[in-house]
Amino acid sequence: MKRKGNGYAAAFRAAFPYTIPVLTGYLFIGIAFGVMYQEKGYNFLWAILMSVMVYAGSGQYVAVNFFAPGVNLLHVIFLEFMVNIRHIFYGLSLLERFRGMGKKKLYMMFSLTDETYSLFFVTKVPPEVDEHKFLFAIALLDHSYWIMGSAIGALAGSLIPFDAKGIDFAMTALFIVIYIEQWMSAKNRLAAIVGAAAAVVCLLAFGSENFILPAMICIMAALLCGRKVMEPKEERSVVEHAD
Amino acid sequence: MPISIQMSLAVIVVVAVVTFITRAIPFVIFRGGKEIPETVRYLGRVLPPAVIGMLVVYCLKEVRVFSFPFGLPELIAVAAVVALHVWKRNNLLSIGAGTALYMFLIQVVFVN
Structure with a gap:
């Protein structure tokens, strides 16, 4: 090579x-x-x-x-x-x-x-x-x-x-x-919002010492449940072709 | 040293191993040529922007909004970084100027 x-x-x-x-x-x-x-x-x-x-x-x-x-x-x-x-x-x-x-x-x-x-x-x-x-x-x-x-x-x-x-x-x-x-x-903007928003909500709810684990769980749950919205069909096929 | 050399070394090794394990877990689960499930590949694509959003919040987690200086230095410096970056899109400029501004704000402007 x-x-x-x-x-x-x-x-x-x-x-x-x-x-x-x-x-x-x-x-x-x-x-x-x-x-x-x-x-x-x-x-x-x-x-x-x-x-x-x-x-x-x-x-x-x-x-x-x-x-x-x-x-x-x-x-x-x-x-x-x-x-x-x-x-x-x-x-x-x-x-x-x-x-x-x-x-x-x-x-x-x-x-x-x-x-x-x-x-x-x-x-x-x-x-x-x-x-x-x-x-x-x-x-x-x-x-x-x-x-x-x-x-x-x-x-x-x-x-x-x-x-x-x-x-x-x-x-x-x-x-x-x-x-x-x-x-x-302009890719995955929704996921970027989900990450920041989940972190802020969990920070307010659990305090600065303990919020990372709940935030990660919320992010994973939101990303998994919201797959259709996070990654519309067209975008997914584009990504797959790029691979 | 507050504890013995052996104990100090033991602490370092334990911290190193635990840290490495947290980073290595996904690679161990999907090791070798094992087919990566489509759901995991999807998570791999959407997690980075979400995690980076979370890390921004993580960096600002100790900001106190209800007592002096009410998070103002952070707010101003973050706004400056965003504005500079959208305008010039120069990583070093945004980070360098934003950091210098923040240091000036907490050392000179918002002194308690």
């Missing part, structure tokens, strides 16, 4: 610009994690270890509290599962795109964060780049930003010369931009 060796360089070059918003966001929420973890008495090597092995924003924020006397591993399992439960649904959209990725597939599953998942749906794979290598490049770049952020936070969090309060809004802005891009593509 393509010349070996060249494929990855081209994939990383093509992927990098798409990941810059994640670079900004991850560096700073990674720094915040590193600072918190370091305050618990863990140096940058621990922060790097955790960010390499776990790679989850909210999951690692929550986990910082586990490093305390009397920690119960069953409690850890339960809380982490609840924090990360939304990820269960992400793979459903990527079953086919990850097929045939061989050894890389394990890493792709591991690195499926909110941000990486979202980027996969707005990035356009350039025609000269292999799609699998492109997706892998996005995942690996995002992961490396997260590791760098954690290390910087643990090493030098207190030395940052300006007040970075509020910089994590970059993540919110990233999701809004992806949401608008999705909206402008």
